[in-house]
Amino acid sequence: MEYSSSWVNTSLDLTIGVNRMRVEDEPATCPLMEELNRVSAENKKLAEMLTLMCENYNALKNQLMDYVNKNNAVDRELSPSKKRKSPARDLIDDINGVTSAVYNAGGVSDSSSTEPDGLCKKQREETVIKEKVSRVYYKTEVSDRSLVVKDGYQWRKYGQKVTRDNPSPRAYFKCAFAPNCPVKKKVQRSVDDQSVLVATYEGEHNHPMPSQMEPNTGSSRCMSISSAPAAANRPESAVTIDQTEPEKLGGNNGMTTNSRIDLPGIRKLLVEQMASSLTKDPNFTTALAAAVSGRLYQQNLREK
DNA sequence: CGCTTTTGACCCGCGC
């Protein structure tokens, strides 16, 4: 996700509302204007900090990808015959957000190249399915113990299982909108962060999304890069962003999703994040209250 | 009453 290349000006235009309030004959040196200048400077400073954080994130991401690629090469050298994935490979898969299908990119698996017609039907189906796997992270309330993820599709739960590597149960869903839709979904809480739901989608919907409702509404919402601590450790959060357009979920594979960033969605998330942080900042609310009360006081003076 | 969810049983692939 090259945010640096498509970076938007995230500075909040705090001057809009104040300018609208300004009266023509108001002197430019009033306390309100001083406050405005101060807030504008603070706004600019915050924007610079945000840009810096983004650059640091990209640098860290590149370092991580280098490390992952090195591990990938070593892993393949050391255990070429291992069928089950090693923990290191699991980590790499987690980071890439896809299954081993990524390593067979192009649709031709190693086994098919060594065995021209050695693939049975089931194996072919597995190959197809593996190419349609994506992983999505949802931020939820810790108290919310349900494994329901609102992504715009209708799902029928057909199983639940407690797995070895995670004390939280894993729920299995099938797409309930179309009877012949092959898409399956697994939902499990993250081991690291119990407030994070990890949804793994397999397959591709063969029908349009049943509802156009905003998938981020309700009890669960998509983790944004800036808000979720776990996302900072997981560069595959690119897939997370992409879930704002769930009809694309089935076709996303790891790194290829990086170029499919939903920019309006990111902007909206950033705006929400900034608005939230500002409203929670006591300094900001105090300054805002002072500015408003000062404005009212001046209006009262003029009316007298 | 019909649909959805729950949950124990079963199946299957993999490692030893």
Added chain:
DNA sequence: GCGCGGGTCAAAAGCG
């Protein structure tokens, strides 16, 4: 071949 673990099935329970 056996045991383990993940995935799926299907009957029972829950719910509107």
